[in-house]
Amino acid sequence: xxxxxxxxxxxxxxxxxxxxxxxxxxxxxxxxxxxxxxxxxxxxxxxxxxxxxxxxxxxxxxxxxxxxxxxxxxxxxxxxxxxxxxxxxxxxxxxxxxxxxxxxxxxxxxxxxxxxxxxxxxxxxxxxxxxxxxxxxxxxxxxxxxxxxxxxxxxxxxxxxxxxxxxxxxxxxxxxxxxxxxxxxxxxxxxxxxxxxxxxxxxxxxxxxxxxxxxxxxxxxxxxxxxxxxxxxxxxxxxxxxxxxxxxxxxxxxxxxxxxxxxxxxxxxxxxxxxxxxxxxxxxxxxxxxxxxxxxxxxxxxxxxxxxxxxxxxxxxx
Amino acid sequence: xxxxxxxxxxxxxxxxxxxxxxxxxxxxxxxxxxxxxxxxxxxxxxxxxxxxxxxxxxxxxxxxxxxxxxxxxxxxxxxxxxxxxxxxxxxxxxxxxxxxxxxxxxxxxxxxxxxxxxxxxxxxxxxxxxxxxxxxxxxxxxxxxxxxxxxxxxxxxxxxxxxxxxxxxxxxxxxxxxxxxxxxxxxxxxxxxx
Numbered sequence: 187x188x189x190x191x192x193x194x195x196x197x198x199x200x201x202x203x204x205x206x207x208x209x210x211x212x213x214x215x216x217x218x219x220x221x222x223x224x225x226x227x228x229x230x231x232x233x234x235x236x237x238x239x240x241x242x243x244x245x246x247x248x249x250x251x252x253x254x255x256x257x258x259x260x261x262x263x264x265x266x267x268x269x270x271x272x273x274x275x276x277x278x279x280x281x282x283x284x285x286x287x288x289x290x291x292x293x294x295x296x297x298x299x300x301x302x303x304x305x306x307x308x309x310x311x312x313x314x315x316x317x318x319x320x321x322x323x324x325x326x327x328x329x330x331x332x333x334x335x336x337x338x339x340x341x342x343x344x345x346x347x348x349x350x351x352x353x354x355x356x357x358x359x360x361x362x363x364x365x366x367x368x369x370x371x372x373x374x375x376x377x378x379x380x381x382x383x384x385x386x387x388x389x390x391x392x393x394x395x396x397x398x399x400x401x402x403x404x405x406x407x408x409x410x411x412x413x414x415x416x417x418x419x420x421x422x423x424x425x426x427x428x429x430x431x432x433x434x435x436x437x438x439x440x441x442x443x444x445x446x447x448x449x450x451x452x453x454x455x456x457x458x459x460x461x462x463x464x465x466x467x468x469x470x471x472x473x474x475x476x477x478x479x480x481x482x483x484x485x486x487x488x489x490x491x492x493x494x495x496x497x498x499x500x501x502x503x504x
Numbered sequence: 505x506x507x508x509x510x511x512x513x514x515x516x517x518x519x520x521x522x523x524x525x526x527x528x529x530x531x532x533x534x535x536x537x538x539x540x541x542x543x544x545x546x547x548x549x550x551x552x553x554x555x556x557x558x559x560x561x562x563x564x565x566x567x568x569x570x571x572x573x574x575x576x577x578x579x580x581x582x583x584x585x586x587x588x589x590x591x592x593x594x595x596x597x598x599x600x601x602x603x604x605x606x607x608x609x610x611x612x613x614x615x616x617x618x619x620x621x622x623x624x625x626x627x628x629x630x631x632x633x634x635x636x637x638x639x640x641x642x643x644x645x646x647x648x649x650x651x652x653x654x655x656x657x658x659x660x661x662x663x664x665x666x667x668x669x670x671x672x673x674x675x676x677x678x679x680x681x682x683x684x685x686x687x688x689x690x691x692x693x694x695x696x697x698x
Contacts, residue, residue, distance in 0.1 A: 203605065210606035214593060217611070220643040225593040253593075495593075500603030 189302045189319040190493055192328040193371035201334070201374055207492035208338050208485065215252065215488075226255035229498050232285040233322070234276065236262040236292045241459060241483055242322050242332070246289050249490035255286075255498070277301040280317075286498055287318040295325030295363075318497040326361050326389070326423065331490055332458055333367035337375060338485040339478050340413055343454045349376030354406055355397075356382040357417035357439055357466060360389050360428070364458045365417055369397045382406050384439065386428045403439055407448050414449065415456040416441050416467050436465045446471045454478050527656070527674060527682070528695035536671040537567065540653055541574035543669050544622060545582065553648050554619045556585035560637055561607035563626040564588075566688040567655060571624060585612035585619070589644075591636035611644050621647040622668075626684040628654040631665035656695060658682050 187200060215221050231250040233243050243259060250257035260280070262268070267276060273292070280288055288305075290298040298321035305317045323329040337348065344351055353372055359365040359381050366389075372379050373396035381388065381399045392399060400406050407414070419435065429435045436442075441455065446468070449455075455467070455477045463469045471477060528536060548555050555575075559568030565588045572586040590607040592598075623637050634652060641650060653669035658676040676682060676697065683696045 207606055210590075210608070214590070214606065214609050218644060222643065223593045224639065225598065496603050499598045500601065 187496055188306070189298075189321075190330050190497065191298050191302060191319065191321045193330045193333045193367045193374070194328070196330075196371065196374060198374050198376075201337070201371060204334055204489070204492050204496060205338055205341060207495055208334070208488040209341070211491040211495070212485075212488040221252055222254060223252060224254050226250065226253040226494060226498055229255045229286040230284055231255045231257045231287045231289065231494060231498075232260060232280050233257065233289040234260045234280065234291070235322070236267070236290075236297075237323070239291055239323070241486065242291065242329075245483070245486040246320075246322065246331075246490050246494075249487050249494055252487070253491055253494060255494065258285075273297060273301065274304055277304060281305055285317055287320060287494065289320045289322045290324070291322040292324050295327035297324050298322075299324075320493060320497070323363055325363065326366075327363050328367045329363040330367050330371070331486070331493060332364050333371040334493070335482055335486040335489040336364075336368055336415065336456055336458070337371055338489050339456060339482045340377075340454060342481065342485070343478060344412055344452070347376070348372065351377045351413065352380070352409075352411045353377050353413045353415060354380050354382050354411045355415045355417065356403060356441065358387045358419045358428075359383045359392070359417065360387045361420035361423040362417045366395070368415060369395045373397070380406060380411070382439070384429055384435075404445065404448075407445055410450045411453060412450070413454045413456060414441060415458075416461070418458060418460065419462060419466060432465050440465055440467065441471050442468045443470045446474070446476060449476070456482060458482070524683075524696045524698040526694060526696050528672060530693040533655075533671075533693045533695065536655065537570050538574055540669045540671060541571050541578060544571065544651075544653065545575055545579060547651070547668070548620050548622075549582075551620060551648070554583065554585065554614075555622060556587060556612055556614075556616055556619045556647075557622045557624055557653075558587050558589040558611075558616075558637075558641075560623060560625040560633060561588065561590050562689055563655075563684050563686050564624045566686045567626060567653075568622075568624040571622075571653065585614065587612045589623070589637055589640055591633060591640045594636035594639040595632065596636070597632065609640075616641065616645040616647045618646070618648050620649050620651065622651045622653050624653045626655045626686075627682050628652070628657045628665075628667050628670075629660050631661045631663035634665050635663050655684060656682055 233246050247257045298319050302319040355365050369379050379397040381397050382403050457479050461467050557568040557572050559565035568586050572584045575584050588608055588610045590609045592606050651668040654667045655671040656674050657670045658674050681698050685692050685694050687693050
């Protein structure tokens with residue numbers, strides 16, 4: 187694997203290798219006095235964020251540091267991007283400065299693919315195609331490490347084999363890269379994914395996804411899914427009215443206590459965060475044992491360690 | 505029995521059609537494990553420190569468990585901790601080969617501070633695995649002493665490392681392959697060279 191740009195197209199054995207490695211990473215670090223591995227000593231990981239983020243950026247940074255990589259954060263504000271430098275030149279500069287991996291978050295879908303394409307170009311002056319690109323969220327397209335950490339969390343709660351497990355993905359699918367990445371990854375892992383969303387918040391072309399779609403949350407919860415993945419309502423990406431009011435959204439698509447009570451005992455509730463409590467998910471549900479929101483964050487570090495390990499530790503078999 | 509050779513098929517005696525030569529039979533292997541168990545007891549008893557056997561994946565783990573069983577069978581008063589240590593993330597050659605799957609690391613609950621750790625592996629060759637294991641150990645605590653037990657020492661060391669307990673010294677050609685089979689992972693006990 188040269189880059190991690192999307193979960194679409196990831197083969198099942200690749201996905202499972204990443205998830206198994208993430209579990210090993212967790213296991214390798216548990217109960218230790220020193221939470222540091224020398225694995226990526228001498229390698230440099232740059233996080234290049236054109237959008238704000240706390241958990242994803244910190245998670246990559248911690249993952250890199252725990253494996254002894256040098257991690258450097260670049261955010262669009264306060265960098266040459268503010269002076270009008272193009273994405274291509276910024277990426278090229280980071281590569282020339284010695285980055286072994288560039289972790290990119292960008293508001294435009296496809297930006298990490300473009301960077302990977304530029305850096306892979308034969309004869310790239312500085313890198314010879316040795317820079318790995320990781321998509322840390324691009325527009326409304328994909329967020330593969332989030333999907334991997336969700337899958338890692340589900341594997342911990344439901345068992346390693348997700349074949350036949352039924353996962354509901356609820357809310358703003360249209361603006362959610364998390365939903366898209368999860369739909370593809372979970373399907374690859376053998377799970378059955380159902381999207382539950384108002385028709386206005388479903389993307390065009392959703393029929394091509396490996397999922398089923400419904401607009402009725404209560405009816406779907408009554409079928410007893412193994413996991414319910416709540417999405418964030420991405421107000422910052424909405425230009426126009428997608429639903430009448432926050433109140434109505436909460437009534438139809440929020441996971442309140444009454445709805446959570448109808449779930450089977452083993453069912454897990456996930457939320458990628460940051461959660462809008464009271465609208466997407468009731469506080470009592472988010473804080474209950476059923477919710478795995480904190481575990482998702484922890485799994486995120488292990489998953490990102492696994493991704494960096496697979497991209498940077500082994501031989502370049504390009 | 506094992507003689508030094510320069511590769512190629514073995515001409516005589518114990519070799520089979522595939523050019524494989526038996527170094528230890530199942531019974532030899534059991535006797536060897538028993539002898540190492542005695543040696544570990546003898547060598548560690550005087551210090552009075554607790555002993556923890558840490559197996560290196562994959563077959564070292566099985567050997568460590570067998571050694572612990574033997575030690576307890578010989579001397580019921582001795583308590584031996586058993587665990588596993590995967591040094592993969594500490595290897596210095598990660599970038600030279602495809603990424604390898606990671607195995608389990610399981611340090612006994614009491615930790616390894618002030619105990620005698622015996623690293624257990626099936627075959628000792630370059631010594632790089634052991635070096636990685638020593639580095640890994642350092643991140644888990646500070647043992648009083650670290651010793652090394654191996655079933656087969658085949659030479660070709662690349663680092664100044666030697667084993668405290670050796671089941672069998674087998675001078676080998678680099679092109680040869682020493683295959684250790686254990687009941688737990690391979691269905692039968694034995695050591696062969698091919």
